[in-house]
Amino acid sequence: MSLPLYLLAMAVFAMGTSEFMLAGLVPDIAADLDVTVGTAGTLTSAFAIGMVVGAPLMAGLARNWPGRSGLLGFVLMFLAAHVVGAATSSFPVLFATRVVAALANAGFLAVALTTAATLVSADKKGRALAVLLSGTTVATIAGVPGGSVLGTLFGWRATFWAVAVFCLPAAIGILKGIPARRGQQDAADGPALRSELAQLRSPRLLLVMLLGALVNAATFASFTFLKPVVTDTAGLGELWISVVLMLFGVGSFAGVTVAGRLSDQRPGLVIAAGGPLLLVGWPVLAALADEPVALLTLVFVQGGLSFALGSTLITRVLYEAAGAPTMAGSYATAAFNVGAAVGPLVAATTLSTPVGNLGPLWASGLLVAVALLIAFPLRTVIAAGRRTEVLR
Template identity: 60%
Template sequence: MPFVLPLLGLAVFAQGTSEFMLSGLLPGIARDLHISVSAAGSLTSAFAVGMVIGAPLMAMLSMRWSRRRALLAFLVAFLLVHVLGAVTTHYGVLLATRIVAALANAGFLAVALATATAMVAPDAKGRATSVLLGGTTMACVAGVPAGALLGELWGWRSAFWAVALVSLPAILAIWRSVPAGRAPRFAEGGPGTRGELRALRSPRLVVLLLLGALVNGATFCAFTYLAPLVTDVTGIGAGWVPAVLALFGLGSFVGVGLGGRLADTRPVPLLVAGGTALLLGWTVLALTAGNPVAALVLVFVQGALSFAVGSTLVSQVLYAATGAPTLGGGFATAALNVGAAIGPWCGGAALTAGFGFRSPLWVSAVLTALALVLAGVAHGARRRTVRRGAPSAQDAPA
């Protein structure tokens, strides 16, 4: 693996920390800016919306830039808005910085996925993807707790300064290691934006994006409501909640690593076995959440399975989107964030309906089951199409 890839992963770690760290900083932000906690919470919603909208739009914006220029532009913008967020005393300015940070994050991740997979062998996209997504999992394990600790010690602004500081080594690495020439598709007379958009019409690619959204929706539905589950159902004290969340994050880090080893060589067995195990795991966790030992073991296992399957789906999107390397990464980013938004909303709706703190786990099981059904239907459609006449790999559903 090229040395620049772990440093791209470091930038993704900073961005993932920024996305998730506000959950521990909202009270301090609300007090300091003299706003309600719910208004402070809208900062998280603004970031999520910016990620969903920004991924394809920023990817299209970057298509006539060199990858180095695009990565530097997005990452420098990300750093600067965190500096602005750290010094502002106005809620409106802070809200604007979260939207801009999300747009920069989405654009960076789309281009970074294309860059990483272009810098490795054609059959190593899964490993390259796992290095980048490993940054997101490490944000859950270390970045978010560290941000919360900084907020407790020196105030919420220190967490914003820390995110900006962590981004600096990646900027230097990109400047020195990523080629400065124009993107290959334009240098070689490639298809450009319209060509990449046409390539995205592949049924296989659409199915993979839907699967990514469903699996990530299940993941974040359960993760979002893990704290009240372990305190009110499992009976673990509130002081242990950060450790339980870190346990899920540790599992996700292990899952991304294992997924990266298998995604390039045995993606279908991994997705089938991992998806089935995910469904079983969410179901068993919902049934046994009252048992602390079973709950803690399954929190780790489900974190590993969720990110092993999720990262493999992202790598398969990049394999399927060979004609749209940048927009493929952008739409993969958007699909994951659609899931990250819809999953917690569905879990919250189940809680509002009075189904109890186990209900988000059942929602996660349903979303996973829908993913398995969709995969089965797509596979059946592909087999019927093959019997009628062999299609191209690009046109066949996953």
């Protein structure tokens, strides 16, 4: 894997910290801005909605831009949104900054995914995606727990300021490490935008996008509302939230790493083995959440399974969208973040039910069950693996 790919992952780290950090900050934001916890939880959905809308929109706009300039512009836009978010005392303004930050993140990730695919051979897209997503998983290991500690000690605004500061070395890395390619020339040599958008009529592409969205919805449904499970259900102290988030991150890093080795050649194996385990894991976690040791263990396991399965499905999106070289990354980004938008909204509706704080965990299990019910009769299509790429 090339150095520019790891520099892109560094920027993804800063953005991933922002995307996931609300898991430890939602109650504090709610109290500070005088809104309910459920309402504050919609900040995660706001970010995800911005990512869904922004991925194809920004990728379409940036396909004719010089690649390095586009990536740098998105990082600086992301930085500015966090400065405004850290300074505001208005929930609607904070909500708006999350959307703007998401648009920037979407544009960056869509271009970065497409760029990453060009930095490796055609049969190693899964490994390239694993490197990029390692930035996200390292964010859950170090950035998000660190942000949670900052939020606990100095208030949630400190975490927003920290993300803004982390954008600076990411921007320098892009300037120094990413070649100044001419995006306009690359787009002119490839298919027309209309032809790339027409790829969305492919049933195979839509299938893997749907499955990726469902699995990611399950991940975000629980991840967004982990704090009440840790402090209320398990009875652990505030600082244990960071430990739980870190364990989830370590598990997700392990899952992405393993899946990156398998998702190019044997995606069916990852889905067949990981899917049922992930399905069983969520209700087991709900049943044992009041036992701290079980909670800590299962959070690690579910993090690994969630990202192994999710990253494999997102890799399949890149393969199925091979006919859309400048837009494939936006399709993968949109699929990932449709789930991130839907998951917390579904989970929020369960908080007022008799299961209370455990509702999001049960919702995650239901979402994975839906994904597997759809995937099972079509498993041979999903498991096509490298053959799809070869036949193109």
